[in-house]
Amino acid sequence: DSGVTQTPKHLITATGQRVTLRCSPRSGDLSVYWYQQSLDQGLQFLIQYYNGEERAKGNILERFSAQQFPDLHSELNLSSLELGDSALYFCASSTRRGQGAELFFGEGSRLTVL
Amino acid sequence: GENVEQHPSTLSVQEGDSAVIKCTYSDSASNYFPWYKQELGKGPQLIIDIRSNVGEKKDQRIAVTLNKTAKHFSLHITETQPEDSAVYFCAASNTGNQFYFGTGTSLTVIP
Numbered sequence: 001d002s003g004v005t006q007t008p009k010h011l012i013t014a015t016g017q018r019v020t021l022r023c024s025p026r027s028g029d030l031s032v033y034w035y036q037q038s039l040d041q042g043l044q045f046l047i048q049y050y051n052g053e054e055r056a057k058g059n060i061l062e063r064f065s066a067q068q069f070p071d072l073h074s075e076l077n078l079s080s081l082e083l084g085d086s087a088l089y090f091c092a093s094s095t096r097r098g099q100g101a102e103l104f105f106g107e108g109s110r111l112t113v114l
Numbered sequence: 115g116e117n118v119e120q121h122p123s124t125l126s127v128q129e130g131d132s133a134v135i136k137c138t139y140s141d142s143a144s145n146y147f148p149w150y151k152q153e154l155g156k157g158p159q160l161i162i163d164i165r166s167n168v169g170e171k172k173d174q175r176i177a178v179t180l181n182k183t184a185k186h187f188s189l190h191i192t193e194t195q196p197e198d199s200a201v202y203f204c205a206a207s208n209t210g211n212q213f214y215f216g217t218g219t220s221l222t223v224i225p
Contacts, residue, residue: 002157031211042120042217043158043203056212058115090157094211101211102148105157 003027006091006106014114018079021109025072025093031055032074033103034066037088049074078111086113116141118206120216128224133191135219137204140185144206144214147180147187152201152218161202162189194223 003026013019025032034046036059045058049068060066063081068074078085088108094101117140127133139147145166150158164171164178164187171178175194180187191198204216 002159004157033213035215043205043215045212045214048212056210058212092157102160102163103150103158103213105150105159107155107157 002104002106004091004093004104004106006089006109008109009107010110010112012112012114013081015081015083017081017113018077019081019111021076021078021089021091021111023074023076023091023093023106025074025091026095026104029093029095029104030072031094031101032068032072033092033094034060034074034076035090035092037090037108038086043090046076081111081113083113086111116144116206116208116212116214118204118214118216120204120219122219123217124220124222126222126224127194129194129196131194133189133194133198133221133223135189135202135204135221136186137188137206137216138184138186139206139214141206141208142185143208145209146207147178148205148207148213149176149178149189150203150205150215152203154200158203191221194221196223196225199223 005024030051036044046060048056066076092103092105148163152158177190
């Protein structure tokens with residue numbers, strides 16, 4: 001158990017809908033990362049937060065947004081869903097500010113868009 | 115941004131043999147290179163890492179090498195066991211702690 005909790009574990013929805021994925025980082029971890037894992041594209045970096053502030057953006061679509069709350073949990077909002085958004089979404093957290101901080105991953109939220 | 119390439123995408127070895135997975139990166143500012151193992155239904159877990167000031171690191175049956183000049187790094191697993199079967203990801207990270215992952219290698223160890 002990495003200590004990172006993601007909910008829901010599975011989600012099935014229809015095209016055009018909106019969903020929210022939730023992540024609780026390890027106790028004391030200030031950084032939260034979101035990744036998308038598709039079959040043919042590995043782990044794609046979406047966005048990083050540190051102590052409530054956005055730190056870096058990767059290949060995140062404009063239809064997607066995220067935030068980190070004062071209690072450090074994070075939510076990833078996916079809207080106007082398309083079939084291609086079906087994927088496993090991982091949250092990871094880390095605590096160290098310096099280089100080489102280990103990422104601890106949750107078990108992921110599997111999104112299926114029909 | 116950083117681009118990490120990983121090869122091979124699939125690898126099958128006999129139990130007891132060695133396995134090698136190779137990655138290349140593009141951004142010379144990357145200075146931290148972790149390797150993650152992902153078992154079925156679970157999130158990736160760190161197994162070994164190396165920093166840019168080190169050329170090689172070993173931890174029991176696994177080792178990682180880094181060639182900064184050529185911008186490539188490799189994972190070596192010796193005396194493979196069935197429980198080594200998993201998907202392995204390499205990653206490159208910079209001082210901003212942004213991590214860029216390779217596309218993964220599915221390793222199968224045949225008993």
